[in-house]
Amino acid sequence: MLKERLQTLGQLVREGARPENRQHFVLVLVLVVAGLVIALGAMYPLVAPFLYTLF
Amino acid sequence: MNVCGVSAQYHDAATALVVDGQLVSAAQEERFSRRKGDPSIPVRAVRRLLDDAGLAPGDLDAVVFYEKPFQKFFRIVASSVANAPFGLTAFRAALHAWFESRLWIRTDLARALEVPRERIAFSDHHLSHAAAVFLTHDVGSAATLVVDGVGEWATTTLGRMRRDDDGLRYEVLETVDFPHSLGLLYSAITAYLGFEVNEGEYKVMGLAAHGEPRFAEEIGALVEAAADDAPRGTGGFRLDLRAFAHDRSVQKGWSRRLETILGPPNPPHRPFAADGSEDARRYADVAASLQRVLEERLLRLARRARELTGESTLCYGGGVALNAVANGVLARSGVFERLLVHPASGDAGGAVGAALAWAATHGEPRAAPLGAPLLGTTPDVRDDAPPDADDLAWERADDQDALCERVAELLADDRVLGWVHGRAEWGPRALGARSILARPDGPDQQARLNRMVKEREDFRPFAPVVLAHRADELFEGFGPGRALERRMLSVVTVRPAWRERLAAATHVDGSARVQVLHEEDAPLLHRLLLAFERRTSLPALLNTSFNHAGEPIVDSVTDAVASARRCRLDALAIPPYVGLRSRADAVPRAGDTTPTDATRC
Numbered sequence: 001m002l003k004e005r006l007q008t009l010g011q012l013v014r015e016g017a018r019p020e021n022r023q024h025f026v027l028v029l030v031l032v033v034a035g036l037v038i039a040l041g042a043m044y045p046l047v048a049p050f051l052y053t054l055f
Numbered sequence: 056m057n058v059c060g061v062s063a064q065y066h067d068a069a070t071a072l073v074v075d076g077q078l079v080s081a082a083q084e085e086r087f088s089r090r091k092g093d094p095s096i097p098v099r100a101v102r103r104l105l106d107d108a109g110l111a112p113g114d115l116d117a118v119v120f121y122e123k124p125f126q127k128f129f130r131i132v133a134s135s136v137a138n139a140p141f142g143l144t145a146f147r148a149a150l151h152a153w154f155e156s157r158l159w160i161r162t163d164l165a166r167a168l169e170v171p172r173e174r175i176a177f178s179d180h181h182l183s184h185a186a187a188v189f190l191t192h193d194v195g196s197a198a199t200l201v202v203d204g205v206g207e208w209a210t211t212t213l214g215r216m217r218r219d220d221d222g223l224r225y226e227v228l229e230t231v232d233f234p235h236s237l238g239l240l241y242s243a244i245t246a247y248l249g250f251e252v253n254e255g256e257y258k259v260m261g262l263a264a265h266g267e268p269r270f271a272e273e274i275g276a277l278v279e280a281a282a283d284d285a286p287r288g289t290g291g292f293r294l295d296l297r298a299f300a301h302d303r304s305v306q307k308g309w310s311r312r313l314e315t316i317l318g319p320p321n322p323p324h325r326p327f328a329a330d331g332s333e334d335a336r337r338y339a340d341v342a343a344s345l346q347r348v349l350e351e352r353l354l355r356l357a358r359r360a361r362e363l364t365g366e367s368t369l370c371y372g373g374g375v376a377l378n379a380v381a382n383g384v385l386a387r388s389g390v391f392e393r394l395l396v397h398p399a400s401g402d403a404g405g406a407v408g409a410a411l412a413w414a415a416t417h418g419e420p421r422a423a424p425l426g427a428p429l430l431g432t433t434p435d436v437r438d439d440a441p442p443d444a445d446d447l448a449w450e451r452a453d454d455q456d457a458l459c460e461r462v463a464e465l466l467a468d469d470r471v472l473g474w475v476h477g478r479a480e481w482g483p484r485a486l487g488a489r490s491i492l493a494r495p496d497g498p499d500q501q502a503r504l505n506r507m508v509k510e511r512e513d514f515r516p517f518a519p520v521v522l523a524h525r526a527d528e529l530f531e532g533f534g535p536g537r538a539l540e541r542r543m544l545s546v547v548t549v550r551p552a553w554r555e556r557l558a559a560a561t562h563v564d565g566s567a568r569v570q571v572l573h574e575e576d577a578p579l580l581h582r583l584l585l586a587f588e589r590r591t592s593l594p595a596l597l598n599t600s601f602n603h604a605g606e607p608i609v610d611s612v613t614d615a616v617a618s619a620r621r622c623r624l625d626a627l628a629i630p631p632y633v634g635l636r637s638r639a640d641a642v643p644r645a646g647d648t649t650p651t652d653a654t655r656c
Contacts, residue, residue: 004162004172012158015125024132031132033156042155 005039056419057114060410061107062121062183064157066253069403070097071430072104073410076419078191080104081430081481083403084608088609092253093607096167097406103432112169119413121405122180124160126207128153130233132387134302139419142303151304178409180206181223184372187408188398190223190415191425192397199225200356203238203401211291211356215364219236219546223415228363230303234302237352238375240278243308245343249321260380261515263346264564266339271347273316274375278348290359292352317341339348344429349375350384355510357390365636368393372408376400376544377483379568383545386534393535396544398482407481422441426458427576429488432477434612436629444616445636447627455579455630462492462628463586466596469494470625470641472506473601475615476579480608484543485600486522486570487580489608489615495519496596500559504597508622510604514591517614518543519560520570520598524586529553529595530569540571560597570598579630581612 007015016023029054056322060071063084068318071162072080087099106114131153135146155508156163165172184206185199187238196217196428203210206450211231214417217224233239242252244543245259277295298316301308314320321338328335359367369391376382376396397404411422427568436442452458465472473492480486493504495517521529526537531549549561574581602608603621612629619627619634626639627634 001162008159008161012125012128018131019129021129026135027132027136028129035150035158038151038154039159043322047527 001043005036006045009036056116056414056417057110058410058414059101059115059118059120060121060166060178060183060406060408060413061097061101062405064094065402066092066094067401067403068097068100069399069406070100070104071410072108072405072617073419073422074108074110075372076414076422078407078411078422078425078430081399081407082432082610083607084400084480086431086479086608089607091605091607093639095165099165101168107432109534115168115170115174116166117174117176117413117417118170119165119176119178119409120160121178121183121402121409123177123207128158130205130208134233137449138303143610144364144368145303145305145558157294158243163504177415178412180405180458181209181212181227181230181373182412183405183408184397184400185212185214185216185225185408186223186371186412186415187400187404188370188372188531189396189424190411191397191407192395193372194393195369196435196500197368197373197395198360198366198391199370200360201373202356202371204242205233205236205239209234209477210238213290213356213360213363215366218415218420220447222418222420223412225412229288229290229359231293234296234299235291235292235294236301237278237349238373239308239384240294240299241303241345241349241378243301243313244274244341246308246311246323247320248342249323251324256377257623258512258515260346260378262339262342262564263380264516264562265341265514265567266336266341266343266438268344268347269340270317270344274341274344274348275351277313278352280352283355283358285390287363290363291356294566319535340465346378346380347581349378350381353381353385354388354390357385357388360392367391368395368397372400372404374401379539379544380546380566382539383532383534383547385547386539387532394539395540395541398425398480398484398542398544398633401483404482409559416422427486428481429478429486430481431578432486432610434615434629434634435477435486436473436612438631441632441634442612442616442627442629443618444627444634446620447616447636449632449634452631452633455582457628458628459579459583459586461633462583462626463590465633465635466492466587466624467590471495471504473523473615473619473622473624473627474580474610475609475627475629477577479610482542483600483608484570484606485571485598486543487577487598489601489610490520491599491601493597494591495557495560495593495595496555498558500597504559504599508624509599514563515569516562516566517560517597517599518586519557519567519595520572520580521586521595522581522588523571523573525570525594526569529557530567533571537571540569541576543568543570556593556603557595561596575587
């Protein structure tokens with residue numbers, strides 16, 4: 001499942017790099033990193049409480 | 056080619072199945088999960104529709120989601136940047152919602168529906184809405200107007216759609232983008248009036264008839280319309296965002312400025328009481344004013360669409376097109392010669408549009424027009440045994456005439472009756488497949504049904520179903536061809552001579568959201584109406600959706616039996632059977648002793 005998540009994030013970054021979305025590209029990159037942590041938390045409930053304290 | 060359309064994640068998840076370019080079935084997930092407005096991926100609905108069509112998930116060539124989630128995500132990011140540092144809490148909540156589930160829709164759909172990831176495709180939200188109208192009608196080209204809360208970015212889209220040899224052509228001519236939104240304006244004031252968003256908008260529409268539009272100027276000033284002669288691409292409207300907060304808050308859609316203009320809001324979830332108090336009158340006036348402003352803005356948009364496209368037909372979609380009162384105003388305005396609306400014009404209908412648009416652009420552009428929107432499942436009735444319900448005494452009718460005579464006799468005797476026959480309706484309106492039927496006359500009938508059967512607010516009206524050949528005698532103000540009224544998508548006026556005889560189905564302002572019934576749309580119900588007319592000389596029945604407060608419309612026989620028990624219906628007709636409840640357990644009639652606890656379930 002992690003592979004599919006990473007695939008999706010890759011697609012999101014590619015979409016974010018398109019001209020019409022580029023003004024927020026840096027923010028999208030930051031959010032993708034943060035989102036990856038959230039996604040990991042959602043996938044592994046045991047670590048979720050620790051990861052979610054970051055946000 | 057088999058295509059499955061899906062809408063999900065926000066509210067009213069639904070699916071639609073298109074086989075060889077033809078729409079064969081559609082259903083909302085709530086009908087199967089029994090959770091009203093269920094937003095989850097419609098696994099149950101998809102499985103049921105595939106089973107009914109004799110297909111397996113592997114037979115699907117494409118599963119088309121009704122919008123583009125990445126674009127929606129970028130909109131939320133951009134809105135948050137624009138509002139920073141305000142709205143941080145909403146942004147944090149959105150991040151969790153997106154990274155925990157919404158962003159992975161491709162994977163989730165593939166896993167839940169057991170189809171390969173590469174077969175998942177994505178439509179555009181407003182394209183899905185426009186296609187749901189256009190591709191279910193026999194029309195070669197038309198103007199399109201989509202108005203809703205928000206799609207990816209757009210909240211209002213004016214365009215043109217046409218079929219050609221290559222498939223489907225969709226030209227977007229003007230858009231209004233988030234946060235400027237008529238749908239979100241309506242939702243904000245729905246919440247201000249204490250009703251639940253995505254559920255209470257119907258109540259606001261019903262409440263509007265009780266009020267005077269004395270705040271129309273103030274609310275109108277919050278929705279600044281572009282000049283009629285604005286250059287192409289610059290039409291539409293802008294909200295005064297100082298009065299709203301939907302772009303930075305998930306808790307509340309309005310600001311203190313709106314309260315300064317309209318007064319204190321009704322606290323959420325406090326039952327609205329049309330008790331004649333000053334507050335109650337003010338809330339009704341706010342609702343009436345909102346309705347007036349909405350109608351005015353929609354008329355401007357329609358005129359703009361006509362001017363930009365020159366088309367004579369308008370395909371109108373999006374959640375705002377569920378507002379039957381405004382639909383009637385648009386239809387009667389004459390701006391367009393034909394006004395077409397999809398029976399499930401909210402997000403559920405996006406599933407139909409997404410699937411049909413995908414099929415149309417992949418070699419199947421000629422979908423047959425949708426007749427009566429009965430696209431759901433067929434009830435599982437056994438011919439040799441009545442439904443399993445000990446609280447009802449079942450009778451079996453020998454034939455359809457006998458059944459209709461028996462049911463008409465019960466209705467004439469003022470019994471309230473559940474009616475389950477044939478494929479379920481597609482969309483929020485009960486059109487005689489999953490309905491509660493009753494006599495439309497009697498001054499206490501409306502309150503009796505609101506309180507005792509459906510347990511909902513007294514001010515909410517019921518709707519009549521009328522034989523088509525007598526519709527003009529009872530009602531006036533039909534739109535062109537009575538097309539909308541055939542599907543309960545518009546509101547007309549009850550002629551004064553009939554208001555007493557249709558008292559329970561006539562709203563306080565003399566209006567009614569009528570269903571004009573043609574024999575070909577529902578032959579058995581038509582026969583029942585004829586039998587009822589012979590007994591009472593009334594060519595109409597009160598027709599309301601078969602559900603109890605807070606539950607979805609029933610789908611299966613099991614649902615119907617359970618809901619009939621909760622509603623304490625006098626009888627339940629599931630042809631060829633009619634089940635009767637004992638008088639002691641049934642809904643009290645006028646003159647009966649009324650229980651002290653009127654909210655008893």
